[in-house]
Amino acid sequence: MRVTIRYFAVLREAAGRSAEERVLSPGTSVGDLLDRLAEDYPIVDRLRAYSRVMVNQEYVPLDHPLSDGDEFVIIPPVSGGAGPFRVVQEPIDPDEVTAAVAAPDAGAIVTFQGTVRDNARGRRVLYLEYDAYPAAAEKTLAQIGDEIRERWGIDRVAITHRIGRVEIGEPSVVIAVASPHRAEAFDACRYAIDRIKEIVPIWKKEAYEGGETWIGSEAAYQEKFGHSTSRK
Structure with a gap:
């Protein structure tokens, strides 16, 4: 049988490709394939x-x-088409995201913008670069919308996440939540950004003067082993 393997972020760099096809024996499990990939790409094991x-x-x-x-896709730990849940390459217009949730019965619309800052971990940041598994990212963004609906009864949620290079001061993610009351809108908006960092397959690379480091996709590994990727 044939299985397509797709790579993103630091794994794509380690593999030197974005996808490959492998022929496997019937009965091969996810764990079996991970073992084989770890033999070819040590970072998979790490x-x-x-x-x-x-x-x-x-x-x-x-x-x-x-x-x-x-x-088959390996999803490292994470740090968003069509409809209210989108992954885009172009700059995000926050007004468009807000307009997607506006309604006459909305007593409050809370909008969160995650913007690129010029410093992190004591270093000067030049820009960020985001990579994603777009179809799965949009699917999990929609899952977050479902979770908000179940928890707060709010069904007007829109999330747009940008991928590619994002400059200092530009928004990388915009979340808009509309509800009859402001408390629920604030809570749901905070919940959404926290869940994005937990489950959505989007990764970012911080570019510094003289080096760059993947954040999220390799954060746990870096914390344990002190690894980063440097540019000469």
Whole structure:
């Protein structure tokens, strides 16, 4: 059987490609394939304790059996088409995101903008670069919208996340929540950005003077081993 493997962020750099196809024996599990990939790319072994795996855009356990035609993606720990949940490459217009949730019965609209700052971890940041698994990212952004609906009864949520290079001062993510009352809108907006950092397969690289480091996708590994990627 044939399985397509896709790589993102630091894993794409380590593999030197964005995708490959492998022929596997029937009965091969997710864990089996991870073992084989770790032999070819040591970073897979270093990150596997902190990572999850998606097959066909769904999170699966290590004993999940692979099938012919599956798409396999390693999702390292994370730091957003169409509709209210989008991943885009162009600059984000916050007014468009806010307009997507506006309604006559909205007593409050809370908008959060995550903007690129010029410093982090004691270093001067030149710009950020975001990578993503777009289809799965939009799917998990929509999942966050469902979670907000279940928890607060709010169904007017819009999230747009940018990928590619983002300059200092530009928004990388914009979240808008509309509800009858402001307290729920504030709470839901905070919940959304926290969940984005937990589950959405989007990664960022911080570019400094003389070096660059992936944040989120390799944060746990860096904290433990002190690794970063330097530019000569």
